[in-house]
Amino acid sequence: MSKPPPALQDLAAPEGVCYGCGCAHPSGLHIKSHWDADGKHVVCTYRPPDQFTGWPGLVYGGFIAMLVDCHSNWTAMAHHYRAEGREPGTLPRIDCVTGQLNLSYRKPTPMGVELTLKARVEGEVGRKSRVICEVWAADVLTVTADSIFVRVDAAQLSSQAASRVETTA
Ligand SMILES: CCCCCCCCCC(=O)SCCNC(=O)CCNC(=O)[C@H](O)C(C)(C)COP(=O)(O)OP(=O)(O)OC[C@H]1O[C@@H](n2cnc3c(N)ncnc32)[C@H](O)[C@@H]1OP(=O)(O)O
Numbered sequence: 019m020s021k022p023p024p025a026l027q028d029l030a031a032p033e034g035v036c037y038g039c040g041c042a043h044p045s046g047l048h049i050k051s052h053w054d055a056d057g058k059h060v061v062c063t064y065r066p067p068d069q070f071t072g073w074p075g076l077v078y079g080g081f082i083a084m085l086v087d088c089h090s091n092w093t094a095m096a097h098h099y100r101a102e103g104r105e106p107g108t109l110p111r112i113d114c115v116t117g118q119l120n121l122s123y124r125k126p127t128p129m130g131v132e133l134t135l136k137a138r139v140e141g142e143v144g145r146k147s148r149v150i151c152e153v154w155a156a157d158v159l160t161v162t163a164d165s166i167f168v169r170v171d172a173a174q175l176s177s178q179a180a181s182r183v184e185t186t187a
Pocket of ligand 1 (some may be wrong): 033036088117146
């Protein structure tokens with residue numbers, strides 16, 4: 019069997035420490051996002067481990083939000099790279115953060131099933147991207163999300179956050 023192509027995370031942030039998507043997180047989820055063959059969607063497959071059960075037999079909703087957050091953010095970043103005609107991983111680096119995360123839980127999401135997240139950028143204005151994400155459990159659409167991601171200078175963001183904490187401590 020041929021090796022799958024590298025994921026967006028492997029290409030653009032191999033040193034990432036995000037719990038959901040960081041390649042270098044020691045015990046994180048390590049989700050992987052790829053452009054779909056149609057070139058219009060970014061997809062991710064993930065089977066939630068047993069500890070993320072909510073109601074018996076169902077995936078905990080907050081856990082689904084975590085998957086949607088990371089995957090939608092990578093969809094926004096992939097879109098920015100493409101809009102600039104660049105491959106993920108080329109410099110200067112592109113980073114986005116979540117501005118708004120809006121999920122609609124439409125059907126229960128069963129445990130024990132591989133989930134498929136399918137996302138696209140629906141509209142972009144300046145630094146903001148609106149990302150629509152669907153979560154499928156086999157052929158059942160269980161969750162939809164309509165969220166906003168804002169492009170940032172990540173180094174500046176981290177240092178600002180650290181200095182605010184020092185100021186208020
Ligand atoms: C390894 C790399 C990959 C890691 C992936 C991690 C995936 C996980 C993603 C996350 O969990 S990120 C963490 C959760 N999010 C945050 O902590 C963000 C906190 N918010 C902020 O730091 C600031 O609000 C933000 C950087 C988003 C914006 O502040 P800025 O001062 O840079 O921007 P500004 O306020 O000038 O707004 C720029 C535009 O974005 C819009 N905007 C800002 N915040 C928004 C918001 N929250 N929702 C919607 N739109 C927002 C704002 O209206 C404006 O729109 P216009 O250009 O149309 O005028």
